[in-house]
Amino acid sequence: MALRQFKLPDVGEGLTDGEILQWLVSVGDSVTVNQPLCEVETAKAAVELPSPYAGTVTELLFEPGTTVDVGTPIITIDTGGDAPAPAPAGDGAAPAAESAEPAAGLIGGAAPGGRTAVLVGYGPRNTEARRRPRRAVHDAPAPVGADYGSGGQDRPPLLATAPDATVKPVRHGGLEVGRQAEAHARAEAAAPSRPVSPGHGRVRPLAKPPVRKLARDLGVDLAALTGSGAGGVITREDVTAAAAGPRTAPAQVEEQAPEQVLEQVPDLAAVPTPAAAPVAGERVPVKGVRKATAAAMVASAFTAPHVTEFLTVDVTRMMKLRSEIAARPQFAGVKVSPLLFVAKALLLAARRHPMVNSSWDEQAQEIVVHGQVNLGIAAATPRGLIVPNVKGADRLSMAELAAALTELTETARAGRTAPADMTGGTITITNVGVFGVDTGTPILNPGESAILAFGAVREMPWVHKGKVRVRQVTQLALSFDHRVIDGELGSRFLADVGALLSDPRTALAY
């Protein structure tokens, strides 16, 4: 038998890693060439990877949800026959390299020298980060004369601080520099005790002038930041994130990792429990959906002046109506949830107050009132918080809305929400009640002007018709962009939603 490993390729241009979303095959399955093996999400897209081999799957090397470096084997396939297998040759390695090393491609069989020869740009690489030793700048042979930019001297000495750092010399442009920074960061992480001066002796942190000004305005110390831009350049996002988040611990300064390491930005829908500081020593890398969420929340919190209003509502009648409606045939097969009623109430109230379904256009200095409601539902998924939306929700009947919400949440939970479903939203509901909490102060989905948080429905003592009764009660919280929606409009809108939920018959008056 011949075991072949398929290494995670760079499916975009210059991607360094990808997250395995799901396996489409199992151990023991036979696969054909080009049969989809798994779905991988990168910074650019979620794509299916087709099999380069025909054979039997013998091992899946990573669980779904794992982020894997490009060039790392992810699956082992038994192609049958004697090794090395014939026809579809090449596991990303040059044939020459393979013939010289018959064991290459076997489990754990690293190519000689720790690096696989590649034919294609940023192609496969070994993750051990064992590379050519970089010679000290001064005793390196003068590389190719002045025409080639003689190299070295004025480059940020990312690697010079670690004489034993085993990385290639800088000669492939920015990407390679980024790679080295990454490899260097890994080396640093592996040897945390090694004393390293902040910024590796770099006196002045790298940042563009407008970013320096921003940092000064926000009171952020650039020297305390880790740049996420190419070559460790500190970006505008780094500065705003640092200003928004908790103060960066001094220990973080030494890292050269391109990925920011931040504490979680408080975000109601995705973080059911109060955002406690991570247990001492634990670092959570910020990437993928979390990274996008963090950037969006910071952008929203710092551009739209938020106001939040609260309303406690007796929803006993709504809950009764809910069980009646659920029994009707046209609602068979769809979920008739309290969320459905909140969504319907919001849509009815938004028809009365179209201004809540609008956007602030900073450039044009205009308020854009949308012609339809694309209703976003904040959903906690294995990949993090996402806000898919139902396009044209205001034109749907109750049954259609129920079906749309059911599909939207199922798709989101399965992690299959298409990016198009996450754009173009005009107003959002976040259902914090599913986590058993009462309310919160939601942050607007960027570009929108209102978000409604819907709390848990609880049995509570409540004054009903002059007597204290046990009633089903919930809390609503509406955050809105005060540039667009003033207190009067926000209050009326929230009161209307509440009235519709406490007495659904109110809808007849609309």
Next chain:
Amino acid sequence: MSVSSATTEMVDPVPGAAAPHLPQQPDLVQLLTPEGERVEHPDYPLDVSAEELRGLYRDLVLVRRWDVEATALQRQGELGIWASLLGQEAAQIGAGRAMADGDMAFPTYREHGVAWTRGVDPLHVISLFRGVDNGGWDPIATGFNLYTVVIGAQCLHATGYAMGLQRDGAETATLAFLGDGATSQGEVNESFIWAASFSAPVVFFCQNNQYAISVPLERQSRVPLYQRAAGFGFPGVRVDGNDVLAVLAVTRAALTAAREGQGPTFIEAFTYRMGAHTTSDDPTRYRLASELEEWKLRDPIARVKAHLSRTGIADADFFDAVEAEADELAQRIRSGTTEMTDPPGTAMFDQVYAEQTPLVAAQQAQFEAYQASFEGSEH
């Protein structure tokens, strides 16, 4: 209140969502309907034999199979990138088959179908996308210039080449390929002006696949593209780009006019990119699935197959044979790709000039010395 000073207007919240994809188009030249029915057009009669029809079908299927295999190879890490032609097969095969022997094509980086019709080996195109070379074919022998990645630059090349043909007194023409996005480029507009001023024997063949990466055409042009030609002073024609027969007839007529000294023509092949812009792109971020579904109904291959079956020009055996040939081609592409060898680092010095110059030779020597300095070190 806070809104009193701002203007308020109603807008469609989803840009492009309501855009018509194929509106009423009285000017669209079509000879084969999406259902596979042959129709006539007064200006573009086409006499096509059964043998030619079968040949066109074979071209379409093989080129698509090549494209699918290349996309898979990219996903397997064997190619750096791939620009898919999926959905544009008819536009490319029709245009390529309209060319005569002495004509010269100036492609973008997506004209794999045209390359096919000019006899370029698919592996010579693949090697470019694998980063092994800069395109492995002979442009003069094939009448197919090397791929141009700079958007629109090839229109200048094609116009200049056509002006050269004109001065040589040659009775041939050039065919410049461009996309809808390229029409917004300065050099494309310059080439239109030069071509018109000199009545150069060039045909501008624009595959309007509706998106310049993610930007829909309606953001770039207030008028249908073919109408722009009038402003430059030469004819513009819109043809159903998913109809290989209509493309063949229209391009053939335009090339004939060019060769006969009637000057340039602009052809807008109205089509749709069924896949991503390249393998680095995710089209679900900017276009709706419903739009894709709508275009699937206008598939360029399905209509030819329907026509062949309905008229009895081809039978199941023929279709099976083409499928088998496609699989063989895919296998040849797959094995040929993975067997490509890494060129030496010094290869880049060989093709800078036709003959080596002292400066390049010195740089090569320096580079070799630098490479040699790593000998013996662990790598």
